[in-house]
Amino acid sequence: LAKTTQPISMDSYEGQEVNITCSHNNIATNDYITWYQQFPSQGPRFIIQGYKTKVTNEVASLFIPADRKSSTLSLPRVSLSDTAVYYCLVGDIMNYGGSQGNLIFGKGTKLSVKP
């Protein structure tokens, strides 16, 4: 299973762009990258998923370099409500789960947005 490494915490100010990088040096050919967001007292919520290059949706962008050994979640113009924990996960796109295929949540990155 590809292991991920993220910064434990990050601070930012309202209106800034925030980039959270995740390292996954052992990513396999069939692995995809997914980011979840978790607010206090809530379950995680899907943000974005990608395999290579760049993916953009209404809330974030995901940048994946050619070697796929890392990925960067980009949050444009953050607000106070973006204060949360962000998890990077790597998993096999063809897998139905099981002990070798399930997504593993690390400790995540705690993002604090200040006014």
Add this chain to the structure above:
Amino acid sequence: EAGVAQSPRYKIIEKRQSVAFWCNPISGHATLYWYQQILGQGPKLLIQFQNNGVVDDSQLPKDRFSAERLKGVDSTLKIQPAKLEDSAVYLCASSLDRVSDTQYFGPGTRLTVL
């Protein structure tokens, strides 16, 4: 579309007592997950069901934890007997089919074992 429902939201018990949690996944979702999240850590997968069959229970402490998914829909997670270290939030999630499909999480049940 209704989300994943869980009950109860909070539960306080004494050690060695039993407790059960209930989860109703999103309609049509074949895959159901139970996670344990200890304060300050990421969610840890306890068990995964595909319809009503178990796909992965490798991290489920089977001496005290049990789970079932009746008719491939609702699921219950039971702890018997509870230990102090079981204090955590228990999250239920569901997805359409494969692990690559988006997982939708419920609000969780916060368990405190005294």
